[in-house]
Amino acid sequence: MTDATSAIDVLEQSVLGSRRPSNVAVAVVVSLGGVGFFLTSLSSFLHRDLLPVGHPSDLVWVPQGLVMGFYGVAAVLLAIYLWSVIGMDVGGGSNRFDRGAGTATITRQGFRQLIDVQIPLRDIQAVKVEVRDGLNPRRRLALRVQGRRDMPLTRVGEPMPLADLELAGAQLARFLGVPLEGV
Template identity: 45%
Template sequence: MNSDLTSFDKIEQKIGGSRKISNYIIGGMLTIGGIGFLLASISSYTGRDLLPLGNPSTLLFIPQGIIMGAYGVIANLLNFYLWYLVYINFGSGSNYFDKSSKSVEIKRKGLFKDVEVKLNFDEIKSVKLDISEGFNPRRRIALVLKGRKKPLPLSGAGELKPLLQVEEEGARLAKFLDVNLEGLK
């Protein structure tokens, strides 16, 4: 979440989406694996080696070739889905806070359509820091809205920033919105 404090009455934060190096690596591995399983299945059916490694033409088509073909189809379906998410940059967007109009605008790219949330400052109860450490750590900033139990997350999914940076951004946002900051222990 990159904050741009060009003036003291507006804050705009850009949120990164699914275009991460880890998604490219997983997508590449899934592509290679899925194509490999399909080629092994076709090799066992035709009796010709289509892969440079191993000897898949010696496999029996039933049951090994069929199962490898199913693995290949499933891997390629997941592969297309992941590459589509990377292509549309799923989850990317922006947070825009305007003090002069007392409005908040949160935009994210969705799977089939974009999500846009518009709020007024008076609908915001507080800014919450959701911090959990351990095996699956989470450090995010969220808005607690009046009349809603679940907070509205502002940070991107999978962002793991240093704790001090998250606290500073949360404190700066709470001061800007003139609300309390929750979640610090």
């Protein structure tokens, strides 16, 4: 098989995981807020200003300083979790469709393990576009697989623009030679 033939027979799509700018921004804000609350609590306990703004040492330790400390510890623990998820890139991976080998390989990074699913191309019945608007919008591509639940292909989180979703779905359906549903 030549390189030109193998390039035409393989379609690989990368899937963005938790390493998104929006997730990093949230983790930074939660980290700074948690450290600020914790230092405010510590300032109240020690009667010494540990922050350059305000006078947190003037707060009464019980109940204000104690509550601030609780919020600070909770936010720092949440920040540790967020940075861990970002560091592991949970949800990131790829979709690989190989007509030569006759397989579709869906790979995602889980929280503690790599998730790797292989599907024979002959079992794929359609590419499904799901669009649901409202309070909890959903826009995703999925594979309709014989004898299985639908296999999601796009990232979780912020919805994709509708034009990009339809274009990616049409390209994949054309590559696999299956119908496109839900448009």
